Amino acid sequence: MNVAIVVQRYGADISGGAELHARYIAERLSSRIQIRVLTTCARDHLTWRNEFPPGADEVNGIPIERFRVARERSLRDFGIRSRRVFTRYHSLQEELDWLQSEGPVSPDLLARLQRSAGEFDFVVLFSVRYHQAYYGARAIPGRAVLVPTAEREPALALAIFQPIFRGVRAIMYNSLEERAAIQGLAHNEDVPGVVVGVGSMIPAATDPQRARQVFSLSRPFVLYVGRVEENKGCAELFDYFQRYLESSRRDLDLVLIGTPAMPIPSHPRIRHLGFVSDQDKFDVLAAAAALVMPSYFESLSMVALEAWALGRPVLANGRCDVLQGQCIRSNAGLYYESAGDFAAALDRLLDDAGMADAMGRNGRQYFAQHYSWPVIERKYLDMFDRLAAASPGRPLEPLPGWFARRRPTVPAALDVLASLPSGPAREYQSASEVPA
Amino acid sequence: MVDQNQGQRRGHFHRGRRGSDRRGIDRRSQQPPPQERGGGNQVDVEQIMREIRGRIAQRQGIDLSNQQIQDLAARRLESILDPRAIKPSLLDALRRSAGAQAQRAAEKIPNEPAFSFEDTTIYDSHRGLMRFIRRMLNPLLKLFFNPNPLIRALHIQAKLNVEAAERDAERDRRQTEWNALHYEIVQRLVTEVSRATLELQAQSLRVESLDAKVEFNERRVRGIEGSVHRARPQVVPGRPEPSAVSAPAPEAEPASAEAPVAAPAEGGQTSESARRRRRRRRGRRSGMGSGEGQQMAAPPRPDVASTVERRPEESKGSVEHVPDTGINEAPPVPFERASAPTPFEHPVPTPFDHTPLEHTLSEPPPIVQIEPPPIELPPMAAAVPEPPPAPEPPAAAEAPPSAPDPDRHEY
Numbered sequence: 001m002n003v004a005i006v007v008q009r010y011g012a013d014i015s016g017g018a019e020l021h022a023r024y025i026a027e028r029l030s031s032r033i034q035i036r037v038l039t040t041c042a043r044d045h046l047t048w049r050n051e052f053p054p055g056a057d058e059v060n061g062i063p064i065e066r067f068r069v070a071r072e073r074s075l076r077d078f079g080i081r082s083r084r085v086f087t088r089y090h091s092l093q094e095e096l097d098w099l100q101s102e103g104p105v106s107p108d109l110l111a112r113l114q115r116s117a118g119e120f121d122f123v124v125l126f127s128v129r130y131h132q133a134y135y136g137a138r139a140i141p142g143r144a145v146l147v148p149t150a151e152r153e154p155a156l157a158l159a160i161f162q163p164i165f166r167g168v169r170a171i172m173y174n175s176l177e178e179r180a181a182i183q184g185l186a187h188n189e190d191v192p193g194v195v196v197g198v199g200s201m202i203p204a205a206t207d208p209q210r211a212r213q214v215f216s217l218s219r220p221f222v223l224y225v226g227r228v229e230e231n232k233g234c235a236e237l238f239d240y241f242q243r244y245l246e247s248s249r250r251d252l253d254l255v256l257i258g259t260p261a262m263p264i265p266s267h268p269r270i271r272h273l274g275f276v277s278d279q280d281k282f283d284v285l286a287a288a289a290a291l292v293m294p295s296y297f298e299s300l301s302m303v304a305l306e307a308w309a310l311g312r313p314v315l316a317n318g319r320c321d322v323l324q325g326q327c328i329r330s331n332a333g334l335y336y337e338s339a340g341d342f343a344a345a346l347d348r349l350l351d352d353a354g355m356a357d358a359m360g361r362n363g364r365q366y367f368a369q370h371y372s373w374p375v376i377e378r379k380y381l382d383m384f385d386r387l388a389a390a391s392p393g394r395p396l397e398p399l400p401g402w403f404a405r406r407r408p409t410v411p412a413a414l415d416v417l418a419s420l421p422s423g424p425a426r427e428y429q430s431a432s433e434v435p436a
Numbered sequence: 437m438v439d440q441n442q443g444q445r446r447g448h449f450h451r452g453r454r455g456s457d458r459r460g461i462d463r464r465s466q467q468p469p470p471q472e473r474g475g476g477n478q479v480d481v482e483q484i485m486r487e488i489r490g491r492i493a494q495r496q497g498i499d500l501s502n503q504q505i506q507d508l509a510a511r512r513l514e515s516i517l518d519p520r521a522i523k524p525s526l527l528d529a530l531r532r533s534a535g536a537q538a539q540r541a542a543e544k545i546p547n548e549p550a551f552s553f554e555d556t557t558i559y560d561s562h563r564g565l566m567r568f569i570r571r572m573l574n575p576l577l578k579l580f581f582n583p584n585p586l587i588r589a590l591h592i593q594a595k596l597n598v599e600a601a602e603r604d605a606e607r608d609r610r611q612t613e614w615n616a617l618h619y620e621i622v623q624r625l626v627t628e629v630s631r632a633t634l635e636l637q638a639q640s641l642r643v644e645s646l647d648a649k650v651e652f653n654e655r656r657v658r659g660i661e662g663s664v665h666r667a668r669p670q671v672v673p674g675r676p677e678p679s680a681v682s683a684p685a686p687e688a689e690p691a692s693a694e695a696p697v698a699a700p701a702e703g704g705q706t707s708e709s710a711r712r713r714r715r716r717r718r719g720r721r722s723g724m725g726s727g728e729g730q731q732m733a734a735p736p737r738p739d740v741a742s743t744v745e746r747r748p749e750e751s752k753g754s755v756e757h758v759p760d761t762g763i764n765e766a767p768p769v770p771f772e773r774a775s776a777p778t779p780f781e782h783p784v785p786t787p788f789d790h791t792p793l794e795h796t797l798s799e800p801p802p803i804v805q806i807e808p809p810p811i812e813l814p815p816m817a818a819a820v821p822e823p824p825p826a827p828e829p830p831a832a833a834e835a836p837p838s839a840p841d842p843d844r845h846e847y
């Protein structure tokens with residue numbers, strides 16, 4: 001079986017969530033089926049500047065084809081268009097213009113997809129909100145398997161994506177909450193779909209003591225891993241943590257791993273280690289009292305899964321449905337929605353060693369049951385087999401005509417998003433989603 | 437002075453505190469939280485979060501849901517936006533604009549129709565004949581004056597009118613958006629103020645409660661200090677000096693069973709049997725009627741009482757036993773009053789003030805341990821009478837009959 005994976009960026013040093021997800025899937029499935037990655041020459045997701053050379057490439061044994069991006073992204077233009085489609089009544093054409101502004105626009109990549117009629121059995125398209133996934137699905141709907149990696153954000157509620165959700169062959173969801181939101185939006189219950197997520201490359205052994213020595217982590221600490229930016233809830237995390245320190249005499253540090261995109265408060269208890277190697281990251285994670293996930297929007301937090309794989313509890317932002325749902329379903333993490341919650345939950349995690357250990361065990365079990373690689377691989381392969389045996393579903397709805405596209409009848413995405421079902425999902429509903 | 441508390445017990449500051457922070461690691465691990473009982477990985481995150489939030493609500497004192505706070509804020513907003521102080525129309529407009537969509541303002545059609553003025557407008561008419569005649573006479577008219585500047589001016593004016601109308605519409609739309617934003621901000625501010633006010637009230641109550649506890653503790657400390665001052669040696673004429681009586685006991689041969697009881701008065705060592713006996717006596721005394729007790733009551737022997745160690749379990753029920761112990765009998769009066777030398781014969785004890793105690797009965801404050809007052813003993817030769825030359829043993833002669841139980845002197 002030949003499968004192509006289409007993703008906006010690809011590389012060993014690209015650490016974006018969806019991009020890492022795609023790379024892991026490609027590398028794991030390559031031992032079972034023929035995998036080829038089609039991607040752009042971009043490295044930076046803000047500008048889509050062509051940095052990799054176009055043409056054939058190889059990363060960790062996976063063959064890659066890179067295509068040039070036609071134009072870089074203008075953040076100002078993108079901001080203006082985003083405001084328009086997110087907050088006002090608008091037209092479908094404005095949404096298409098927004099997608100054009102979002103990028104990465106690579107006509108060569110789309111032409112390659114259209115030429116690949118008999119070459120690939122299936123094309124796995126990553127991240128629905130990007131140009132290549134949307135037009136890729138329109139180019140080859142009968143072979144498109146979509147990995148939406150959709151967060152509960154306004155872009156998800158744009159009207160142009162609803163036909164995509166209804167017209168692709170299958171959807172590999174990251175979480176129950178993501179599936180509920182997409183089905184609530186597009187009513188695509190008849191499209192084959194499964195909640196898969198992604199595993200992680202967990203090292204066989206970690207050395208927390210080494211991490212303590214290397215990074216001089218003498219005090220107990222909670223850890224944040226990821227880009228340090230406001231969109232990830234870091235500003236709120238800093239605020240809550242400093243307020244916690246003011247009200248508590250606990251000897252506790254907040255350790256940050258990741259690239260900063262906002263000023264980090266200069267506080268003796270807030271330590272920023274910068275970008276570290278994977279081994280260092282896992283060692284520090286194993287040494288942490290807990291992992292903090294302050295993000296509001298996540299389709300799946302890989303670092304939370306890594307913490308659970310290492311038996312560490314998680315303290316997550318309860319306003320993110322996905323994180324809250326995962327904490328509840330795994331019984332391996334607490335969540336907060338206010339500074340008071342944050343302090344009390346943190347105290348509870350640190351005071352009650354028995355409970356934290358039990359959560360760690362639950363986390364390991366949850367990870368092994370749902371996110372270990374054999375489980376993930378099996379779900380993908382089963383889906384491909386199922387699609388190969390079944391006849392194609394309904395055809396993808398075409399775009400409306402010139403005038404209809406320009407009629408300002410589409411409600412604001414924020415309003416649509418507010419009407420979607422929300423809240424964490426308690427249980428896996430389908431027996432097929434609970435691996436034996 | 438011998439430290440009675442070294443090594444064996446927790447410090448007096450910690451007595452009576454049963455918090456988890458005062459428990460040792462071993463005890464902590466022996467008491468798993470309810471979620472984990474049953475063994476295994478039985479952790480219910482939702483239950484834990486409910487507990488945490490319940491505790492937060494309890495700590496804040498006022499358990500109001502977000503909806504209740506919103507309602508409260510809405511009522512406060514009503515009172516702020518008092519119709520008597522603000523134009524009702526403005527208030528209505530604010531409310532309407534808060535809920536209305538800004539788009540509506542943009543789509544609003546201007547009241548005045550757009551008026552266009554072209555070069556043929558001044559000759560226009562709804563009658564075709566009239567139009568025709570005017571057009572025919574137009575060259576003649578132009579002989580008299582040039583209408584072009586007039587036409588241009590009116591044309592420009594018409595354009596300006598349209599632009600002004602658009603500007604007005606845009607301004608209205610923005611104003612509507614601003615109104616909605618302002619209303620939203622005011623609403624949120626009021627909500628936050630309500631939340632902060634509730635928290636302030638809760639904190640004020642807590643401060644008051646703590647203040648009362650502190651005040652009570654201070655009075656209690658002052659009272660105990662007063663009792664310590666009274667425990668200074670007081671020589672009462674006509675009575676044998678207590679220390680002189682009890683002093684020889686340790687040195688006396690413990691031939692009689694009562695003799696060791698007197699020892700703590702000097703050495704600070706209280707034997708368990710002596711404590712037991714005293715408790716028995718206190719029990720008997722507290723069983724008396726109040727009138728009888730008052731008649732028989734006499735000021736305690738502070739020197740003895742202060743050396744008797746009070747246990748936490750005794751201190752919990754200290755109200756009933758108050759008159760019987762030196763510590764509890766110390767009245768909560770200012771230090772100056774308490775330290776004034778009270779005549780030993782004065783039979784009326786200071787009434788115990790129950791008011792602050794009732795406040796803290798359920799949670800007794802930590803007992804402040806009092807060091808035994810330094811009792812300066814007179815020289816042995818002066819205190820102890822000369823042993824009689826009788827053939828009885830010297831120890832029995834040195835220990836007077838009442839020496840083993842000094843309390844018995846009071847009755």
